[in-house]
Amino acid sequence: MPEHDPEQELGPKITSALHNQAVGQTHPQNTGLAREARRRVHRRRQTWSIAAGAVLVAAAIGGVWSFAGGGASQVASSNSNSSGDSKAEAPNRTQGLAPSNESAVAGCPVDHPILKAPGPDALPPGTGLDVNTPVTGLRACRYGFAEGGTGLLGQESFNAATAQQVVNEIKVLPERNVKLPVFKCAPQVAKPSEAIVLRFDTAAGIREIWVEYDGCQSAGFFTGTHTYGLFSAPLKLFMTGSVRPSGGTYLDALKDW
Structure with missing residues (x-):
């Protein structure tokens, strides 16, 4: 899928201004529009970067919590089983014995x-x-x-x-x-x-x-x-x-x- 370009949402005038500046035209209006276009593009890219970073951080944190949670659950389960085994085996070890x-x-x-x-x-x-x-x-x-x-x-x-x-x-x-x-x-x-x-x-x-x-x-x-x-x-x-x-x-x- 082609990458989404924020510049496509700036409107025809701003797009045209960017194009004219690229080919060397220096009309004041075009220059102002080009500056505004660059500012909007910069802001949109910042917004996208921050959003993408937040998603990555959330995913990373979620993964860590998922790993930690799974490990804790596994350890707790192991401890529970060990405790259960000890309780089950204790009577067998001492059954029938007397001082x-x-x-x-x-x-x-x-x-x-x-x-x-x-x-x-x-x-x-x-x-x-x-x-x-x-x-x-x-x-x-x-x-x-x-x-x-x-x-x-x-x-x-x-x-x-x-x-x-x-x-x-x-x-x-x-x-x-x-x-x-x-x-x-x-x-x-x-x-x-x-x-x-x-x-x-x-x-x-x-x-x-x-x-x-x-x-x-x-x-x-x-x-x-x-x-x-x-x-x-x-x-x-x-x-x-x-x-x-x-x-x-x-x-x-x-x-x-």
């Missing part, structure tokens, strides 16, 4: 009845395990009775297969291991320095077997209603990690535990 002290209390009570029991078979009524009951898990808890070392010494968890294997190894044992020595000792040394409580998961709740292997009073697996002799086969399955004793009167005699 270690709560786990210790739930698995192995710090203040267990064995610490105050008068004897190795003094389980509270209803807490002993019937060895014919299916079990689904096991936590072994090692307790100390010696002065300065009373309380929970260690604990280990075992799956259903190992738990059932421990029970299977215990329930076939006789009431006493005749290969273990019989000690005669003073009452003050008869009490063991430590013992282990086996806490089994069952459909009816936690059921226990107490394991005695130190002192000189008695040794074996106690359910509160029955006693099984101390043999190494079951001991090898759960005496691991923090539950493994450094020794014991009957363990030293047993040798292969």
Whole structure:
């Protein structure tokens, strides 16, 4: 499209004056008209330049705002998504977890009845395990009775297969291991320095077997209603990690535990 010429709108007289001046005529009237024509052309061109500049500035500003607006929207959307993702994932990261002290209390009570029991078979009524009951898990808890070392010494968890294997190894044992020595000792040394409580998961709740292997009073697996002799086969399955004793009167005699 041809460019619009503001001079075309000045009228025939002014146009003619411009033409005459261009060819060398110097009539005063023509000269005045030519001057007026140049002034109008100059003003119109100024007006067009200012208008065009304003359009360019407006377009540039609009583009910047559009870019900034789009960027801000994108950033806000990204932040919103990130926040949403964090909130959605947070429960999954922490679900099923519990502080270690709560786990210790739930698995192995710090203040267990064995610490105050008068004897190795003094389980509270209803807490002993019937060895014919299916079990689904096991936590072994090692307790100390010696002065300065009373309380929970260690604990280990075992799956259903190992738990059932421990029970299977215990329930076939006789009431006493005749290969273990019989000690005669003073009452003050008869009490063991430590013992282990086996806490089994069952459909009816936690059921226990107490394991005695130190002192000189008695040794074996106690359910509160029955006693099984101390043999190494079951001991090898759960005496691991923090539950493994450094020794014991009957363990030293047993040798292969």
